[in-house]
Amino acid sequence: xxxxxAPPKLGRKRDLTRDPEILDAxxxxxxxxxxxxxxxxxxxxxxxxxxxxxxxxxxxxxxxxIDAVACMKQADLEPDKLPDTGTxxxxxxxxxxxxxxxxxxxxxRVMAGLxxxxxxxxxxxxxxxxxxxxxxxxxNRLFLQRAIDRGEISADVDVELIASISQSMVSYxxxxxxKAMKPEYMRSVIDNIVLPAVxxxx
Amino acid sequence: xxxxxAPPKLGRKRDLTRDPEILDAxxxxxxxxxxxxxxxxxxxxxxxxxxxxxxxxxxxxxxxxIDAVACMKQADLEPDKLPDTGTxxxxxxxxxxxxxxxxxxxxxRVMAGLxxxxxxxxxxxxxxxxxxxxxxxxxNRLFLQRAIDRGEISADVDVELIASISQSMVSYxxxxxxKAMKPEYMRSVIDNIVLPAVxxxx
Amino acid sequence: xxxxxAPPKLGRKRDLTRDPEILDAxxxxxxxxxxxxxxxxxxxxxxxxxxxxxxxxxxxxxxxxIDAVACMKQADLEPDKLPDTGTxxxxxxxxxxxxxxxxxxxxxRVMAGLxxxxxxxxxxxxxxxxxxxxxxxxxNRLFLQRAIDRGEISADVDVELIASISQSMVSYxxxxxxKAMKPEYMRSVIDNIVLPAVxxxx
Amino acid sequence: xxxxxAPPKLGRKRDLTRDPEILDAxxxxxxxxxxxxxxxxxxxxxxxxxxxxxxxxxxxxxxxxIDAVACMKQADLEPDKLPDTGTxxxxxxxxxxxxxxxxxxxxxRVMAGLxxxxxxxxxxxxxxxxxxxxxxxxxNRLFLQRAIDRGEISADVDVELIASISQSMVSYxxxxxxKAMKPEYMRSVIDNIVLPAVxxxx
DNA sequence: CGATAAACGAGACGGTACGTCGCGTCTTCTG
DNA sequence: CAGAAGACGCGACGTACCGTCTCGTTTATCG
Numbered sequence: 001x002x003x004x005x006a007p008p009k010l011g012r013k014r015d016l017t018r019d020p021e022i023l024d025a026x027x028x029x030x031x032x033x034x035x036x037x038x039x040x041x042x043x044x045x046x047x048x049x050x051x052x053x054x055x056x057x058x059x060x061x062x063x064x065x066i067d068a069v070a071c072m073k074q075a076d077l078e079p080d081k082l083p084d085t086g087t088x089x090x091x092x093x094x095x096x097x098x099x100x101x102x103x104x105x106x107x108x109r110v111m112a113g114l115x116x117x118x119x120x121x122x123x124x125x126x127x128x129x130x131x132x133x134x135x136x137x138x139x140n141r142l143f144l145q146r147a148i149d150r151g152e153i154s155a156d157v158d159v160e161l162i163a164s165i166s167q168s169m170v171s172y173x174x175x176x177x178x179k180a181m182k183p184e185y186m187r188s189v190i191d192n193i194v195l196p197a198v199x200x201x202x
Numbered sequence: 203x204x205x206x207x208a209p210p211k212l213g214r215k216r217d218l219t220r221d222p223e224i225l226d227a228x229x230x231x232x233x234x235x236x237x238x239x240x241x242x243x244x245x246x247x248x249x250x251x252x253x254x255x256x257x258x259x260x261x262x263x264x265x266x267x268i269d270a271v272a273c274m275k276q277a278d279l280e281p282d283k284l285p286d287t288g289t290x291x292x293x294x295x296x297x298x299x300x301x302x303x304x305x306x307x308x309x310x311r312v313m314a315g316l317x318x319x320x321x322x323x324x325x326x327x328x329x330x331x332x333x334x335x336x337x338x339x340x341x342n343r344l345f346l347q348r349a350i351d352r353g354e355i356s357a358d359v360d361v362e363l364i365a366s367i368s369q370s371m372v373s374y375x376x377x378x379x380x381k382a383m384k385p386e387y388m389r390s391v392i393d394n395i396v397l398p399a400v401x402x403x404x
Numbered sequence: 405x406x407x408x409x410a411p412p413k414l415g416r417k418r419d420l421t422r423d424p425e426i427l428d429a430x431x432x433x434x435x436x437x438x439x440x441x442x443x444x445x446x447x448x449x450x451x452x453x454x455x456x457x458x459x460x461x462x463x464x465x466x467x468x469x470i471d472a473v474a475c476m477k478q479a480d481l482e483p484d485k486l487p488d489t490g491t492x493x494x495x496x497x498x499x500x501x502x503x504x505x506x507x508x509x510x511x512x513r514v515m516a517g518l519x520x521x522x523x524x525x526x527x528x529x530x531x532x533x534x535x536x537x538x539x540x541x542x543x544n545r546l547f548l549q550r551a552i553d554r555g556e557i558s559a560d561v562d563v564e565l566i567a568s569i570s571q572s573m574v575s576y577x578x579x580x581x582x583k584a585m586k587p588e589y590m591r592s593v594i595d596n597i598v599l600p601a602v603x604x605x606x
Numbered sequence: 607x608x609x610x611x612a613p614p615k616l617g618r619k620r621d622l623t624r625d626p627e628i629l630d631a632x633x634x635x636x637x638x639x640x641x642x643x644x645x646x647x648x649x650x651x652x653x654x655x656x657x658x659x660x661x662x663x664x665x666x667x668x669x670x671x672i673d674a675v676a677c678m679k680q681a682d683l684e685p686d687k688l689p690d691t692g693t694x695x696x697x698x699x700x701x702x703x704x705x706x707x708x709x710x711x712x713x714x715r716v717m718a719g720l721x722x723x724x725x726x727x728x729x730x731x732x733x734x735x736x737x738x739x740x741x742x743x744x745x746n747r748l749f750l751q752r753a754i755d756r757g758e759i760s761a762d763v764d765v766e767l768i769a770s771i772s773q774s775m776v777s778y779x780x781x782x783x784x785k786a787m788k789p790e791y792m793r794s795v796i797d798n799i800v801l802p803a804v805x806x807x808x
Numbered sequence: 809c810g811a812t813a814a815a816c817g818a819g820a821c822g823g824t825a826c827g828t829c830g831c832g833t834c835t836t837c838t839g
Numbered sequence: 840c841a842g843a844a845g846a847c848g849c850g851a852c853g854t855a856c857c858g859t860c861t862c863g864t865t866t867a868t869c870g
Binding site: 618 | 817818819821822823
C-alpha cells in the first residue's frame with residue numbers, strides 16, 4: 001500500500017502520475033498471465049518504470065496487486081447508477097448485465113490468485129475485502145433495506161446473511177466449481193434461494 | 203497424485219509408509235506457513251525424505267498439497283457414518299459438530315492457498331474439487347434425495363443448486379470475509395436459506 | 405574534470421567553495437572504503453551537497469576521484485621547492501621525506517582503484533596519468549637533465565626510461581606486492597638500480 | 607575461492623568438470639568486456655550454468671575472477687621449459703617471446719581490473735599475487751641465482767630487488783602509461799637497467 | 809547367492825523471480 | 840537560477856525456490 005506517513009517536503013516529489021500507470025500495467029499483466037505468472041519486471045517494463053520505482057510505492061508483489069484490484073472501480077456499483085425498479089426481484093435481476101457480470105468475474109479470478117497471500121496477511125485480506133467484496137455486498141444490502149422500507153419483505157430478515165447469498169453462490173461456482181458466471185444461474189439463485197429466504201416464495 | 207502406471211516389478215519396492223509421512227509433514231508445514239510459505243525442501247526435511255522421493259510420488263507442489271488435503275480423511279463424511287434423523291433439517295443440523303466444522307475450515311483454508319494454481323490448471327482444479335469439494339456436496343445431495351424420497355420436499359427442487367448452498371456460504375464466510383465457521387452461523391444458513399429454498403419455510 | 409565551457413553570467417553563480425569541500429569529502433570516503441566501496445551519495449552526503457551538485461562538476465565517479473587525487477597537491481613537487489644538491493644522488497635522496505612518501509603512497513592506492521576504469525577509457529587514463537603519474541616523472545626528468553647538463557652523467561642515457569624506474573618500482577611494491585613504501589627501499593632502488601643505470605656505479 | 611573444508615560425503619557430488627568450464631567462461635567474458643563489464647549472468651550463461659552454481663563455488667564476482675586468473679597457467683614459466691643459455695643476459699632475452707609477452711600482458715590487464723578489489727581485501731590480494739605476480743618473479747630469481755652460482759655476477763646483489771625490476775617496469779608501462787609491452791622495450795630494460803644493476807654494465 | 813535394478817537421503821544442477829543497491833539524470837522546493 | 844533532497848530508469852547483485860539429476864547406499868527380486 002502506498003504509505004504517506006510524515007509530510008516529506010524536501011527533494012523531488014513522487015510522480016503521482018506513475019501510480020495509476022503502474023497499477024494499470026499490473027492489471028494488464030494480471031489479466032494476461034495471472035498472479036503467479038506476473039512478474040514485477042513485467043509490470044515495471046510495461047509501465048516504462050524501473051523496478052525500484054515500483055518497490056518504492058509497494059512493499060511487495062502482493063500489495064501491488066491488491067492495490068491494483070482495489071482500483072478496479074466498478075462504475076455499475078455506484079449508488080446513483082443502481083436500478084430502482086420498485087420490487088426486490090426487479091432490482092436483483094436488473095444487476096444481471098453482461099458488463100457487470102464480466103467485471104465481477106474478473107475481480108473474482110484476481111481475488112483467487114491472491115487467496116494464498118491473503119491467508120497469511122490479515123491486513124492484506126482486509127484491503128482486498130474492502131476493495132472487492134464489500135462494494136457488491138453494499139448493493140445487496142441497499143436492495144434489501146429498500147424492500148423492508150417499502151414493506152415488501154419482513155424487517156426480521158437477516159440482511160447481512162441474505163445479502164451475501166448471491167455473492168457466495170457465485171464465488172463458489174466460479175472459483176471452486178470453475179464454471180462461468182451465467183445469467184441463468186444467477187437468476188436461478190435469486191428465484192430459488194434469495195427470494196424464498198426473504199419469504200417471497202415462488 | 204500417486205501414479206502407479208505400469209507394474210514395476212524390478213528393483214526395490216517403493217516404501218509405502220513414506221507416503222502418509224510425507225503427506226503429514228506437508229499438512230504440518232502447510233498449517234504453519236501457508237501454501238506460499240511452504241517449500242518442498244521443508245516438507246522433505248521434516249519427513250526425513252529426499253526431494254526426489256517427494257517428486258517421485260507427486261508431480262508438483264500443488265499436487266502434493268491437494269493430495270495432502272484430500273487425505274485429511276473426514277471420517278464423518280463416510281456414507282455409513284452419516285446421520286439419518288428422518289427429517290432434512292435433522293440431518294443437516296446433525297452435521298454441525300465441532301470436529302467436522304474444524305476439519306472443513308482447515309480444508310478450505312488450504313484450498314485458498316491453491317486457488318491461484320487452480321486458476322491456471324483445469325486438471326488440478328478437477329483434482330482439488332474431487333478431493334475437497336465433492337465429498338461434502340455428496341452428503342448434501344444424499345440428504346436432499348432422501349427428503350425427496352420420503353416426500354418431505356418436492357421432487358422439483360434443483361438438488362445440485364441447493365446442495366451447494368451451505369458450502370458456498372461457508373466458503374465465502376471463511377475465505378472472503380475471513381470469519382470463523384461458527385455453529386450458529388451454519389444453523390442460520392440452514393434455517394434461513396436452505397430450508398426456505400426447499401419449501402420448508404420457517 | 406571541472407568543465408567551465410562558456411561564461412555563465414545569468415542566475416546564481418556556482419558556489420566555488422563547494423569544489424574543494426566535495427573533493428575533500430571524496431578523499432575522506434575514498435581512504436575509508438576504497439574506490440569500489442565509495443558511493444557518490446556518500447560523498448555528497450558528507451559534503452552536505454546534492455548529487456546533482458557533484459555531477460554538475462564532474463561527469464562521473466571516476467573523474468571525481470581522479471580530480472580529488474590530482475588536487476592532493478604535493479607541494480614538494482613544485483619546481484621551486486625541489487632540492488638542488490649538486491649531485492644526482494643527492495637530489496634523488498632528498499626526495500625521500502616521510503610526507504612525500506606518504507602522499508605518494510596514498511595516491512597510488514587510489515590509482516589502483518581506478519585501474520579497471522582506466523583500462524576501458526583512454527581519456528580517463530590520460531587524465532589520471534597527467535594528474536598523478538606525470539608530476540612525479542617530471543621531477544625525475546629534471547634531476548636527470550641537470551645531471552647531464554653538469555656533465556655528471558652521459559647525455560646518451562634514456563632519460564624517459566630512467567626517470568620511470570623509481571616510480572615503477574614503487575608502484576609495483578605498493579600495488580602488486582602490497583608492501584609499504586619504506587625509505588630504505590627507495591634508497592636501495594636509487595643506489596642499486598637507478599645510479600648503476602646511468603653509469604654511476606656503487 | 608573454492609573451499610573444501612570438511613569431507614562432504616552425502617548427496618550429489620559437485621560436478622568438478624563445471625569448475626574449469628565456468629572459469630574459462632569467466633576468462634572469455636573478462637577478455638571481452640573487462641572486469642567492470644563482466645556479469646555473473648554472462649559467465650553462467652556462457653558456461654551453460656545457473657547463477658547458483660557459480661555462487662556455490664565462489665562467494666563473489668571478485669573471487670571468481672581471481673581464481674580464473676590464477677588458472678591462466680603460463681606453460682612457459684614452468685621450470686623445465688625455461689631457457690638456460692649460460693649467461694644471465696641470454697636467459698633474460700630468451701624470455702622475450704611473443705606468446706609469453708602476450709600472456710603476461712593479458713594477465714596484467716586482468717590484474718588491473720582487480721586492483722580496486724585487491725585494495726580492500728588482503729586475502730584476495732594474496733591469492734592474486736600468488737597466481738599472477740609470483741610465478742614471474744620466481745623465474746627471474748632463478749636466472750639470477752644461476753648467474754651467481756656460475757660466478758657471472760656478485761653474490762652480494764639483492765636478488766629480490768633485481769628480480770622485480772623487469773616486472774615493475776613492464777607493469778608500469780602497461781598499466782600506468784597504457785603502452786603495449788614491446789620486445790624492444792623489454793630488451794632496453796634488460797640492457798639499460800637490469801644488467802647494470804648486477805654489475806654487467808654495457 | 810550374487811547380480812541387478814529400482815528406491816532411498818542428500819544435495820548439486822539449470823533456471824527464473826525476488827527484493828536491494830548504485831549510477832547518472834531529472835524534478836521539486838528553498839534561499 | 841544554484842543548490843540540497845531525493846525520485847526516476849536502468850541494470851547487476853546475491854538469495855531462494857522450483858523441478859530435475861546424480862551420487863553412494865539400501866533393499867528387494869531374479870537368475
